[in-house]
Every structure is written in structure tokens, then in C-alpha cells.
Amino acid sequence: MSAHAETQHAAHPPVAHQSSRVDARTLGMFLFIASEVMLFGSFFTAYFFIRVVNHQPWPPHPFHLPVFVAFVNTAILVTSSFTMHWSLQSIKRGNRVGLQAGLTLTLLMGLTFLLTQLLEYARIGFTPHDQAFGTIFFSLTGLHGAHVLVGLTILAAMTTRAYRGHFSPEAHNGVEIGGIYWHFVDVMWIIVFTTVYVL
């Protein structure tokens, strides 16, 4: 049973009209990031309830947070945003080496961040079952870590493609859009770090 009429119709789709100056894929990534921000929002809401509404000192006794290590980790992640941006600028100017180096460095720094985070989890001295504080600490940082993992997957794909000769000054959407996601991961970390570790 055919779902399409007898065709003397085109064998290829007509080119859709672009009704907005915004690139579709960039817009899609932005909306996806909006939904991810809201997901973090739900966990920040829980954080708000646990810390503010329950009037808890932060961190509550007897927990301690490794603020300095986290700060160094923050610096690493911020630097990785810089290298990400650098790699995109490179390919826009046709500098393939810059593209590959930038992506590789970003990937390595992201991995360092994640591994450091995991190490800290092992050494931090409390678990997610230790009161609501433990729960919200591990879930906020853990949720962020999951997003770092997704970001690293995207970075790995971009790096692979970069080394296999894809991307050019005219066609580098993959780097651009992946870069936006990575910057989102960075921004989210700054917010998580500030609220959980610092404030």
C-alpha cells in the first residue's frame, strides 16, 4: 500500500526556504542547551531547598569541600574553552594544525578535569548517602560530570574528523556547534563551582 500518489514528481526535495538568519543547527544546539540548563535548574532547585529552605550551614558539619582542587580544575576547564575557541579560529583561517592541536588539547584538558573529579570523589570522605548534603553535592557535580562526558564524546568525534581531513574554512559547522556545547559545559561548571564550593 503506497503512501504516496502516482508520481511525476521531483526525485529530490525542493530546497527549503530559509526564513531566518539563524542557522538551523546552531539554533537546535542552543535550544538543546536551554533544555539542559533547565535540567540543571531542577537540581539547583533541590539544592535551594536543601540549603536555603532547610537553613543549613554550608558545608554542614562535619563535611569539608576541597575548594582548592576544584579551583584548579576550574582553571583547567576554562583553559580548555580557550583552546576550543582557538581551534575554531584556526580552521576559519585555514590553519589545520591549529585546529587539530586545539581540539586535542581541549580533549586532554577535559579528560584531566573528569579524572580529577573522579579522584576527588574517591578521596572526598563522604558519599551520596551521607545526608542531603552528600546527595546534592554528588548529584550536581555528577550531573555536570555526565555532561562533560557527553562533551568529551563530541570532542572525540570532532578530533577524529579533524585528523581525518574533514573541516575547512568554508565548512566547519561540526567544530562550531561542538564548541558551543563545550562552552556551555564550562559555563555550567562555573555556576556549579560557585554555588556548591564557594558561596
Add this chain to the structure above:
Amino acid sequence: MTTATTAHDELHAGAAPPPHGWRRLLAPGWLRVPWMSALFFGIGLGITLLVRWAEGWHPIWDGQVITTIELVAVPFGFLAGIGGFDYWTRYAIGSPTQPEDHSGHGAYSWRDYFRINTDHKVIGVQYVVTTIFFFVAAGLLAMIMRAELARPGMQFVGNQVFNELFSVHAALMIFLFIIPAFAGLGNYVIPLMIGAPDMAFPRLNALSFWLLPVAGLLMLSSFFVPGFGCGWTGYAPLCSTHQELGAVFFNMGVQWAGASSIMTALNFLVTIITMRAPGMTFWRLPLLVWANFTTSLLVVIATPFIAGSQFMTMFDHIMHTNFFNYEAHGYVLGYQHIFWFYSHPAVYIMMLPGFGIASEVISTFARKPIFGYRLMALSLMAILVLGFSVWAHHMFVSGMAPWLRVPMMVTSVVIAVPTGIKVFSWLATLWEGKLNFSTPMLFALGFVSMFVIGGLSGIYLAAVPIDIHVSDTYFVVAHIHYVLFGGSLFTIFAGIYYWFPKMTGRMYDERLGKLHFWLTFIGFNATFFPMHYLGIQGMPRRVSDYAPRFADLNFFISIASFFLGASTLVFLYNMIVSWARGAPAPANPWRAHTLEWQVSSPPPVFNFDEIPQVVGGPYEYGVPGARHAVFNGDRVIEEEEVNV
């Protein structure tokens, strides 16, 4: 039935030959599903056991934890097997790009509906058929409940099973029927209405559909593990630390359905923003597109909150975290706030597309422009914004901060204003129109009246004093069914009948359609109207037994509900037989102006041979000289005769 097309053959002339023998197990499709699911099952199991062994978490083999992990791993395996990730995997590993031969696009036989297909029209049909299946399943659960409730005392099922019945009934209806049914209808119609050849992200579109059977299967399987009987609202701590494994099935099912919903919404938004035909400004969009646009914004912003709430309950259950554990300084009521922050906008997600459908149907069958088109669009946006400010009206009796109740009451009452604008607009559209009472119109009119009743009971519920009295009683059950059945479902039926000719190329049987409407309308009112009274008299909801004084009404309601259930059979019969053997449908049986009616029924595989140019509004019925769109530059499209 049309024969195989030459264009189809051309399309596939350049494609690689289909694989033979054992290679077919590697090609995306159902042959690959079993072994890939098993593979991912194994990987999930392996990682879980490895991590638990390395960390020294005993028992290493924990059935609950393993099940939870597998509820993520196996669906991924299924999706990978059926081909949802093939293209992206090739992209990610940097394989040379293959030119798009459109072989994954369009339906040329029934088989094309059972695989990953990038054609939004195919996906739309897949959605609608799948959601109807879950509608029937959830309806059967309701029939069992009504059988139990027909008489006082327990006759058929025990308390726990009854609890599971109403929990799964609601979960299926909300997440596997209403929300995706609108997504499916929108999926089919929106690209056609805006003059686009497909959605912005066709592969994402295809993937978003296949998440639905996964979610539905999870919800239904919850019956076979010790099920979840805590209601679809899943309140902590009852539904976290005090429930059986079935609660995890619910938590996970919601995640998969929510992911599907968000992907579709993303697609809708990008498509509507970036792919409109030339000349189609936002103020010339059909109201169905406006409605889906606002709904998609709601979905993208709100759905992550239910994802979060379900993660938290699941973590409390499986990982023994303390989100909602009072003794460990968790905040119990936090669940309700986070949950309802999504679930209130969810009811608008379940209604706004229906408003769009009602506008389309009423305008077409009254042969009149929609009254106050701009305000109709603006009221959709107003409902979107206001919808985020009313969530705590579900929590008036929860023990939350008392000061929050009055502001929430005020906002809940205020949200009736934009909704009222819409109702009055529909009435004004009908006024002095040339009414054609075909089946879609009957359902649209039924929707307007039934939704007003549901809206009125909603206003009652918005008032805190009344809510305190009728909270968790059958009054609420009456309200939700008037707005969801009399509201959403009626518009889904209206939409299915309205676009049935376009989607299938055949006309449904009009007499059977009318019969379906009247049986449903009578059965629906007989079933749910008495529930208002039951609630005020004090019969609680979610109970498997009740005080003897409620017996007579319950008996009446149960009989009415069986009648209502039977009416669905008329609908199913009509749909199936008409699709197989109905009269061939013309391109524009309703003589409507919107773009989907300007192409054949069903449309060509790529929708348009040439993108139309929009030169006027979509509802200019009776306006001399007005045109919605032209094809071929200055050659005006052939209007199907007559001045209206």
C-alpha cells in the same frame, strides 16, 4: 491502490544493493535489534559488575541496580539496532560522507512504517498509530478499574493491583497517548502547512518516534515486576523508598518519553523558525503551527524538570540518596514542587495543540476567518508564560508554605483569561458562519463545550477553600477527564478525522464518524459528569473500594464507561476499514486554504515540487480576491471553485 512509481525506482537506482545472507544481520533493522540489544545488555551488565567489584560495593550482584542500568542499556541497544544512530556514528568516526539518496525517506509499502524512516509524514503516521495503541491499552485498564468499582467490596482485583491500574492508566494516557499524539499530528501537518519539504532534523525526528515504543513497553512491563501503585504523580517518599521495582520502570519510562518529547519539540521549533515558505511571516502562520510552536517552547523548558524529579526519586530508591529524606536534612516537599513545575505546564502541553486543531477545524467548517487571529496567537503565548506560575495549585493541601497559596490561586484564576479569549473567539468564528457539521466539526464543537465545563471545574478548584474540600476526591477526577478527554481527546479525534484524507488518501466513513461522536459524547458525559457530585459528597480518588452510599452512582458510572469504551470500537473499525478500502480522497475535500490541502492526498514524497509563496493569511474565507499562497510565481493556484 497506486502502483510502484518510476520516481521511486530512480531514487534507488544509485543506491548500494541490499545485503545478502548473514550481512543482513549487520544492516539497520529488526534483524539487528536482537543481537545489539543483547550486546548492550552485556555491556551494561559488565560495567555494573566491574564497577561494583572495583569499589567493593556488596552485594556485587544487586538485581535492582542491574535492572536500573539495563533499563538504559537495552533501549540504547534497540535504538542502535534499528538504525537510529547509524548516520551519526559514521559522521563521528569521520567516514567519508555518502550522498543522500533518500532511500530512508518515504513509505512505498507497509514495511516502510516499521523501520527508521526520515519522512515526517511516515513518522506522523507511526506516532498516531502507536499512540492509539497505547490509548486502547490504557482504556482497557480503565475498564478493569470501572469493573472493580461497579459494586462496593473487592470483586476482581486486589488493592495493590488496583493501585497499579490507575497508575499505569494515567502514565500511559499522558506520556504515551496525548502528548505524542499531538506530536504526531503536528509532525505530519506542520512542514506541509509552512511550505517546507520536511522537518529541520529528519533523522532526529525518526529517532524521537522510536523512543515511544521503548517508553510504553517499560510502563506496561511494570505490571510484571512488582508494580508501581503510587499514582502517576509518583510522590516521594511513597514512590521512592517505599515502592517496589516497578517504580523504577515508571521513572525510566518517563525519561524515555520525555526525551522523545524534547527532541520533537526541538525539531518543531527549529523547523518553524527557519523553514517557513517565502512570505509566511509569523502573523500568517496557521494557528496549528502557532499552537505547536508555543507547546514546543513549553516542552523544552518544562520537561527537564520532570526528568530531574524522576532522577531524584530513582536515586533515592536505588542509591539510597537523601533528596527527600527528612531525617537526613532532605526536603520532602521538594519533590512536589519540582514535579509540578513540569506537570502543570504539561497540561498545557496536552491542550495547546488541541486549541490549534480546534481553530483549524472550526474555521474551515464555518467557512469564516478565525475571529481575532492575532489575539488567538497572543493568548497562546500568554498561556505559555502564565502556565509556569500556577504549579502550586496542585499542592494547596500538601502542607507547603501557607503564604504561597493565595498568589497561586490568583495566577490560576488569571490563566482563565487568555483561555476565555480563545473560547469566545471560537464562538465568534461560528457566529453567522456557514456551518458544516461533519465529524471533525462535531468533535471540535464538542471540545469547546466540554472544555468549558472542565475549565469551570478548574476555576472552582483554583479557589483554595473549595480545593481544600474536594482535593483528592472524584471532583478532581471529573475535572481532569473533562479537560483531558472532553478537551484533548476530542481535539485529537477532530484532528485525526480532519487530516485522515490527507494522510491516507482515503475518505473515512462519515456516518460511522458521526456515530462515533455521538456515542462518545453521550458515554463521556454519562461517565464523568456524576463524578463531580461524587467528589463533593466526599468519595476519595484512587481507591479500590468506597462507602456504600456511593454505590448507586458508581454502578451507573461503570455501566456508562463500558458504553464509552465500546464507542472506541466504532472509531477503530472506521479507521482500519476506511484506510484499507475507503473512497479515494481528493486533494482538498474540505476546501480549506492552508498549504497542506494544496497538494495531493497523500502528498508527494517530498511534499512540494516547488516551494509555494505565501501572499496572505490562512483563513481568508469569503474575502474576495484573497489568496493564502501562489505556486509558480505569478500564476495563481487553481482554487477549487466558488467564492467561499
Add this chain to the structure above:
Amino acid sequence: MPLNPFRSEAEAYRFVWLTIGYFGLIVAGALINRWVGLAVFIVLSAIVLFFYFRRGERRGARVLSPTRAHTAEDERRILVVANETVGGETLRDAIRRRSEGSRAKVLVVSPALNTPLKHWVSDDDQARNAAQERLDRSLARLMEAGIEARGEIGDGEPLQAIEDALRTFGADEIIISTHPEGRSNWLEKGVVSGARERFAVPITHVVVDLQRE
């Protein structure tokens, strides 16, 4: 659409540094004193919101050319857009001059101009009727002057009306007629300059001073 503040990776990257600055300043303030931190937060947020809402949507020029497939070689299609000034002598001369010497098809578009309130409640019956009357008068006066023209009522927005006519009529040139500067609503709203930016056809602006005529 004002929804998307990020159109590129560069903007996202800039956002990273802005976020660092934003939070850094708040933390620094909070370290001094809780209330200082709160004050910094409020001030910074106000600044952010101010800049966000101030970014007006700059309409980029989307240059439209007409689509025409079926017209004869020597035919000129002239689109005339006028409101109250169609009666003006100056305009009729302009049309006559352009339509001489070739087979000219003239289309007069009368936008169904509406008051803002009625526009937003979609009440355009009165506007359409008024536009129809103006159109009938214009066509009659053009006929008196020996110009055969067709007429159409257009969208309430003059620029949109022109765009629609370009799609259906496919004009080779457009004549926009307005009142003089100072008395012209259209000139105030930048209809002529907007049309020149948006449409890839020659546009003649005719000023009709009905008072002097």
C-alpha cells in the same frame, strides 16, 4: 526572534568570560560581606538584563526579486502603491510616463491600513472597505487619464503589501506615492527606504502634495 542570544561559537565563548567575570565579582563581594555580595549580584543582573533587552532586532536586508515565468518580452509591469495620494496629478503623470512606449500592465495596490488597536484584534473589515473605496476611486481617476490599471487590496503593512504583489504580479518597477515629508505617515515609518533596501526592483518615490494641486 529575540529568543536566541547566541548565533555563533564566538558569542558563546564571549559568554564564558562574561560568566567568569560575573561570578567572580559576586564571590569577591560576598567575601567582603554577604550583603555586598548580594548588592553586586543585583547590580550586575540589572546590567545584564538592560543590555539583553536593549539589543534591538536589526532587520537584515532580505533582498527580494520578483518571480515571473510567463510574460512577454516587451511588457513592463508597474506596481503602484498609494494610499490617499492616488488622486494626485503628479502620480498619474509618473505612471503615464512609465507606461508609454511599451505594453504596460499597471497594478495598483491599496494597503488596507488599519488603526493599531483594530490591527491587533484582527478587525480589518472596515480597513478593507475603506481601501476598496480608495482603490475604486484611484482606478476611476487613472482610467480618466487614459491609464488602464488593475487594482488589489493589500496587506495592512505597506511593505508586506508590496512583497505580496511582487510575488503574484512580478513587477519590473514600483512607484510609491506619499504625502510630502512632515505629512506622510509612510515616510515617517520608512516605507520608501525600507522598500529600497528590501526589494531588488527600481523604486520611484513620487511626492504628491494634494493641498497644492
